[in-house]
Every structure is written in structure tokens, then in C-alpha cells.
Amino acid sequence: MPYVNIRIAGTLSREQKARIAEEITDTLERIALKPRSYTYIAFDELPDENWAIAGKLLDED
Amino acid sequence: MPYVNIRIAGTLSREQKARIAEEITDTLERIALKPRSYTYIAFDELPDENWAIAGKLLDED
Amino acid sequence: MPYVNIRIAGTLSREQKARIAEEITDTLERIALKPRSYTYIAFDELPDENWAIAGKLLDED
Amino acid sequence: MPYVNIRIAGTLSREQKARIAEEITDTLERIALKPRSYTYIAFDELPDENWAIAGKLLDED
Amino acid sequence: MPYVNIRIAGTLSREQKARIAEEITDTLERIALKPRSYTYIAFDELPDENWAIAGKLLDED
Amino acid sequence: MPYVNIRIAGTLSREQKARIAEEITDTLERIALKPRSYTYIAFDELPDENWAIAGKLLDED
Incomplete structure (x- = not known):
């Protein structure tokens, strides 16, 4: 742990997911003192x- | 909040999802006093x- | 299935949870044609x- | 209940899912005394x- | 990964949780070929x- | 949306949760272009x- 689940409507590019994963892992390391290797993030x-x-529904006019 | 996650096997039509979302949002507004705009529902x-x-498994004979 | 997870901040009374569970189970039976006994709801x-x-955070002034 | 959610990256064959579902349902019956018919497993x-x-990200070089 | 979430109503003893975690981790290692150290289980x-x-509700008469 | 669920073993101080929520909301605004008011985070x-x-189990010797 930690296990982080990010749920969105629509899509993210691979690059967006890579940067988000990196930042959140960094946030949890600095603030919650969780070793980087322990953090799982699922989109x-x-x-x-x-x-x-x-x-x-979000696709509604 | 609230955040509501509805998980099913199989599919629902868009119309079914629209009606379910409307009814559950209404239920949470009437009974739990949650403003409609706060309710997220993910299928x-x-x-x-x-x-x-x-x-x-459900696809088993 | 279905499995429904309702997540809120704060608490609901037992009576509120009972009424919400009943209404959502009814919604899924009428609209999604799911037998009542199959529906699990976790608050x-x-x-x-x-x-x-x-x-x-929601407790912030 | 119980409701068990198994999340992985990548795919499992149908046969792997069938065997995992059978074993976990058996584990919960033997150890937690949960009737087999109550156990839902979602992959x-x-x-x-x-x-x-x-x-x-796991697809990174 | 894998990340496994086991949700039940009621409680399990520490011993039950320890045995369930061990068996499920073993199941995922044997059948899904996931290294033991990768498997997270949250109850x-x-x-x-x-x-x-x-x-x-389950506490209903 | 987005809906973000952060699951950890152990506890975080209120201050840690406040800072993590602020940073993750900021990350999703900058990188995923999600308006701040849309982001829900549940710990x-x-x-x-x-x-x-x-x-x-993590409490094991």
C-alpha cells in the first residue's frame, strides 16, 4: 500500500497517466512517508x- | 459526495442507465438530503x- | 450481482439506510430487471x- | 456478501478466472464460513x- | 498488483484474515503466476x- | 468526477490528508484539465x- 484508484469519465493520454502517476506517488512519499515502490495506482x-x-449521464445534451 | 458505484455483469442500455441514475439521485436527495448536483454515479x-x-463464472453452462 | 457501493461523508441513520436500500433494489429490479435477491448494497x-x-477536506471551515 | 474484487494489470484466461473464483469461494467457505452461494467475485x-x-506505468520500458 | 478487496458484513478474527490472505495469495501465485510480494489484499x-x-439490511429481523 | 480513492494501512493526520488532497486535486487540474470543484477524494x-x-498481514512480526 497505498493503493490509489483514479476514476474518470472519458480518457487520458498515456502521457497524462504517466505524469499523474509520478506526481501522486511523489505526493504520497513526501507527505505520507510511503516508499515509492509500495504505491499502486490504478486508472x-x-x-x-x-x-x-x-x-x-455525462453524454446528455 | 455521495459517490455511488453500480457494478453488474452484462450490459445496460443507455436508456436504462439514464433512468437508474435519475432514480438513485432522487432517492439520495429525498432520503439522505444530498443535493442533486453532489451525487456522482459510476456504472x-x-x-x-x-x-x-x-x-x-456467470458464462458457465 | 448487481453490487452497489454507496459512499458518503458523514452518517446515515439506520432508517435512512433501510429506505435507500429498498428503493435502489426496487429501481434495479424495475429498470435493469435484476431479481431482488441478487442485489447487494454496501454503505x-x-x-x-x-x-x-x-x-x-469537508471538515474545513 | 462476501464481495471480492480482484484487480490486475493484463489479462487472465477464462480458465484462470474460473479456477481462481472456485478456490477463493472455497477459501471463504472453509475459513470464514460463508455459504458458497453468497460469494460474489468480480475481476x-x-x-x-x-x-x-x-x-x-507498467508498460514503461 | 494484483489488488484484492474482500468486503464482508460482520467481522473476521485476525486468524481468519491471516489464513484467507495466505490462501488467496497462494491461489494467485499458482494460477495467475503473480509473484507473492506483488499481491495486496485489503479487508x-x-x-x-x-x-x-x-x-x-442484514441486521433486520 | 474525477473520483479518487486513497487506501492505506494505518492512519494519516488531518494535516497530511489536507495536504495530499490539495496536491492531488492540483495534479488533476494541471495535467488532466479537471476543474478543481469536480474532484472528489476519499481516504x-x-x-x-x-x-x-x-x-x-501487516501487523505480523
Whole structure:
């Protein structure tokens, strides 16, 4: 541990995921004192029609 | 918040997801007094071979 | 399945959880055609200091 | 319940998932005394570029 | 990875958790060929009133 | 969205959680272009006996 799960609607580029993973791992090392090698980060990219805010799917007009 | 994650095996139509999201958001507003705009709902639709009940994958004969 | 996970900051009364579970199970039966006995619902009630929106913990002034 | 979520990077064959589901259901029956029919197991197979360890995506050289 | 999340209503003894963790780690090593040191297992023990099956909380008469 | 779930064994101070939430929200704003107000972060702090690595609970000698 830590295990971090990042869930978004839509997609991220590989480059975005690489930079986010690097920054979050760094944040947890500096602030929570977790060794870098312990941090797992899993990204879930969901279709817009699988995410709702305020009762409306995100692909709605 | 709230964050609601609905996980099923198989798929739902867009219309089913829209109606489920609307009803659950309404439920949480009426009963838990959560403002509609705060409620996130994420649907995960898994292949039948990725879900097991009673030790058997759901696509098993 | 379905498995539904409802995560909120703060607490719900037992009565609120009972009514929410009943309504969501009903929603999934009517709209997604899932038999009532298959639906699992798990509630996670997190302390306000364990939930952040917009970069601020919810217990912040 | 129990609800078990197994998340990996990469894929498993159908046969691997079937055997893992059978063994874990058996483990929970023997040790936790949970009836087999109650145990749900959901597998999530993520692309290597969606999983990071030690700040590096798994598809990195 | 793998990351395994086991969610139950009620509690498990420390001994039960130790034996379950050992067996599941072994299962993933033998069948999915995942090195033992990579497997994280997290147990969530929920109060009976936070889990519903078939629309009823588990602490209901 | 995004919804970020950070799961650790042990505890974090309120100050650590506040700083981690701020940094991760900032990371997702800069790199993934997600408006700050959309980002939810939920922390789960598990007892050491509820987390296993390599088949051993973390509270084991």
C-alpha cells in the first residue's frame, strides 16, 4: 500500500497517466512517508454514458 | 459526495442507465438530503466471464 | 450481482439506510430487471476529514 | 456478501478466472464460513498503461 | 498488483484474515503466476446495518 | 468526477490528508484539465491487520 484508484469519465493520454502517476506517488512519499515502490495506482476510464452527475449521464445534451 | 458505484455483469442500455441514475439521485436527495448536483454515479459493466457467483463464472453452462 | 457501493461523508441513520436500500433494489429490479435477491448494497460512511471536494477536506471551515 | 474484487494489470484466461473464483469461494467457505452461494467475485483486468507501481506505468520500458 | 478487496458484513478474527490472505495469495501465485510480494489484499468489515441483500439490511429481523 | 480513492494501512493526520488532497486535486487540474470543484477524494484508513502483502498481514512480526 497505498493503493490509489483514479476514476474518470472519458480518457487520458498515456502521457497524462504517466505524469499523474509520478506526481501522486511523489505526493504520497513526501507527505505520507510511503516508499515509492509500495504505491499502486490504478486508472479507470469510463465511457461518458457510464457516469452521471446530478442525475444526468455525462453524454446528455 | 455521495459517490455511488453500480457494478453488474452484462450490459445496460443507455436508456436504462439514464433512468437508474435519475432514480438513485432522487432517492439520495429525498432520503439522505444530498443535493442533486453532489451525487456522482459510476456504472461498471463487466463481461459475464469476469463475474462469479457460488464459485462459478456467470458464462458457465 | 448487481453490487452497489454507496459512499458518503458523514452518517446515515439506520432508517435512512433501510429506505435507500429498498428503493435502489426496487429501481434495479424495475429498470435493469435484476431479481431482488441478487442485489447487494454496501454503505461506506466516511468521516468528514476523510473526504475532499475541490482540494479541501469537508471538515474545513 | 462476501464481495471480492480482484484487480490486475493484463489479462487472465477464462480458465484462470474460473479456477481462481472456485478456490477463493472455497477459501471463504472453509475459513470464514460463508455459504458458497453468497460469494460474489468480480475481476477487473486493466491495461498495463492504466496501472502504476513506484510512479511508473507498467508498460514503461 | 494484483489488488484484492474482500468486503464482508460482520467481522473476521485476525486468524481468519491471516489464513484467507495466505490462501488467496497462494491461489494467485499458482494460477495467475503473480509473484507473492506483488499481491495486496485489503479487508473491509462492514456493520450488518451497512449491508443490504434483496432490499433488506442484514441486521433486520 | 474525477473520483479518487486513497487506501492505506494505518492512519494519516488531518494535516497530511489536507495536504495530499490539495496536491492531488492540483495534479488533476494541471495535467488532466479537471476543474478543481469536480474532484472528489476519499481516504480509507485500514487497520494493519486488515491489509496483507505477500500473504502476510501487516501487523505480523
